Amino acid sequence: MTGSTEASADAARFLQQAIDAGREGMRAHRGGPFGAIVVGPDGTVAGVGCNRVTSSNDPTAHAEVLAIREACTAIGTFLLDGFTLYTSCEPCPMCLAAAYWARVEAIVYGATRAEAAAAGFDDAFIYEEIGQPLEARRIPMRQLMGEPAATLFDEWRAMGDRTPY
Numbered sequence: 001m002t003g004s005t006e007a008s009a010d011a012a013r014f015l016q017q018a019i020d021a022g023r024e025g026m027r028a029h030r031g032g033p034f035g036a037i038v039v040g041p042d043g044t045v046a047g048v049g050c051n052r053v054t055s056s057n058d059p060t061a062h063a064e065v066l067a068i069r070e071a072c073t074a075i076g077t078f079l080l081d082g083f084t085l086y087t088s089c090e091p092c093p094m095c096l097a098a099a100y101w102a103r104v105e106a107i108v109y110g111a112t113r114a115e116a117a118a119a120g121f122d123d124a125f126i127y128e129e130i131g132q133p134l135e136a137r138r139i140p141m142r143q144l145m146g147e148p149a150a151t152l153f154d155e156w157r158a159m160g161d162r163t164p165y
Contacts, residue, residue, distance in 0.1 A: 011108050014039050014086040017048075019110060022063060022088040025050025032121060036063040036087040036095075038071035038080060038104070046083065047071030063087065064095035068102050078165060080104045089116050092123040093130060 014037060022035025031051035038047040049066030053059055064087050072078050080102040085091075089111040091099060099107055117124060125138075134141045156162060 010043065011086070014045075014084070015088075015108055015110055017045065018063075018086040019088045021048050021050045025052065025063070030055040031061065033119070034063040034088055036067040036085060038067045039084050039086060040075070041082040041105075046074045046080075060094065062092065062095050064091050065098050068098050068104075072102065078102065084108060089113070089121075093126045 018035045018037045020035065021037065022033050025031060025035060026033040031053045034051040036049045037045050040046050047067040047070030049063040049068075049070060051063045052061040052066065064085060067085065067087075068080065071080060071083065083102075083104050084106045085099050085104045085108070087095070087107065087109045090109045090113045091107060092113070096107075113123060116122070129137050
C-alpha cells in the first residue's frame with residue numbers, strides 16, 4: 001500500500017468509528033445522530049463523543065466538543081497539536097470554534113451541513129449571524145463596564161506564572 005492509500009484507509013476507519021459513535025448514541029436516545037473521535041499522531045484514539053444535547057440538557061454537548069474534552073483530559077493538556085478530529089458531520093460553528101481553540105491539525109467529516117439541515121439540524125443561521133455587525137444580530141448585545149473589565153487583561157499580562165494559550 002502506498003502512503004496516501006494507507007492514510008486514506010486509516011481515515012475511513014476512524015471516520016467509521018465516529019459514525020458508529022453517533023449511531024450508538026442516537027439509538028440509546030442520548031441525542032442527535034452525531035459522533036466524533038480525536039486521534040493522535042500515533043493513531044491512538046484519545047477521545048470519543050456522541051451528541052448528548054437532549055439527554056444532558058446541555059446545548060453545548062455536541063459530539064465534537066465532548067470528544068475534544070475527553071481527549072484533552074486523557075492527554076493532560078488543552079492543546080491537540082498534531083491530532084485529527086473525525087466527525088460524522090461537518091462541524092457546526094461552535095464545534096468548529098472548539099477545534100480551532102484546541103489547535104487540532106485537521107478535521108475529517110462525513111455528511112455535509114446541507115445534509116444535516118435536510119434532517120432538521122440547520123445551523124446556517126448561526127453562520128450568517130457571525131458575519132453580521134453586532135447591532136444586526138438576533139440576540140441583542142451591548143457593552144457595559146468595558147474599562148474595568150479590560151483591566152483583567154492588564155492583570156493577565158502582568159502575571160509571571162500564567163499559562164498562555
